[in-house]
Amino acid sequence: MSEPIIAPSILAADFAQLGTEVASVASGDWLHVDIMDGHFVPNLSFGPDVTSTVDGLTAQELDVHLMIEEPEKWVETYAKAGADCIIFHVEAVANEEAALALARKIRDLGVRAGFSVKPGTPIEPWLDRLEHFDEVLVMSVEPGFGGQKFMPEMLDKVRALRSTIDERGLDTVIEIDGGVSAETIRACAEAGCDAFVAGSAVFKQDDRAAAVAELRELATL
Numbered sequence: 238m239s240e241p242i243i244a245p246s247i248l249a250a251d252f253a254q255l256g257t258e259v260a261s262v263a264s265g266d267w268l269h270v271d272i273m274d275g276h277f278v279p280n281l282s283f284g285p286d287v288t289s290t291v292d293g294l295t296a297q298e299l300d301v302h303l304m305i306e307e308p309e310k311w312v313e314t315y316a317k318a319g320a321d322c323i324i325f326h327v328e329a330v331a332n333e334e335a336a337l338a339l340a341r342k343i344r345d346l347g348v349r350a351g352f353s354v355k356p357g358t359p360i361e362p363w364l365d366r367l368e369h370f371d372e373v374l375v376m377s378v379e380p381g382f383g384g385q386k387f388m389p390e391m392l393d394k395v396r397a398l399r400s401t402i403d404e405r406g407l408d409t410v411i412e413i414d415g416g417v418s419a420e421t422i423r424a425c426a427e428a429g430c431d432a433f434v435a436g437s438a439v440f441k442q443d444d445r446a447a448a449v450a451e452l453r454e455l456a457t458l
């Protein structure tokens with residue numbers, strides 16, 4: 238089993254102190270950046286300028302989660318802002334063909350391509366398309382807000398992804414997002430997740446390095 242990838246989500250950080258907040262999670266592997274447009278989800282977060290600022294504050298890879306409509310209009314901007322992986326929602330694109338074209342566009346920008354599914358979106362139609370993606374982000378809460386309760390039934394999607402990826406010898410990374418904490422991360426790892434987004438579970442703790450270390454230990458099988 239490979240090392241778990243811990244991705245603190247800066248959505249839960251204190252934006253008034255972005256520099257120290259980002260530095261406080263330097264022991265995380267990736268930094269997860271949640272982009273919300275107030276349309277695809279009923280909340281707004283930040284955009285390319287803050288993403289670029291964050292990129293300048295850390296050497297960590299930026300895992301950019303686009304919770305926006307018309308993601309195809311924005312991928313170039315986020316690639317320039319420093320994204321190392323760009324994840325779009327399949328619910329935000331017209332059809333499968335558009336999703337595959339967008340993945341190609343992201344890879345052509347030299348960035349890893351990922352897709353995400355909301356809790357109500359089945360994973361089955363995408364299982365034989367995984368070679369087009371570097372990452373799959375399974376939402377274990379309704380996207381839009383941090384601090385929500387983990388939905389354990391989403392681990393069925395993770396198990397389906399894990400067996401397909403293993404059977405076909407792919408290296409697509411399975412990431413889980415929403416309500417991941419010391420209580421829930423072990424079950425995520427056992428279901429087959431490689432990468433774990435954690436917002437409140439890290440930023441609500443005084444000692445962020447200890448929180449990251451605890452999550453890492455619990456996710457190591």
Ligand code: DX5
Nearest residue numbers: 246380381383384416436437
């Ligand atoms: C929710 C975001 C998450 C959020 C997770 O829409 O996609 O990345 O930051 O926050 P927690 O870990 O607090 O559930």
Ligand code: ZN
Nearest residue numbers: 271302414434
């Ligand atoms: Zn996210």
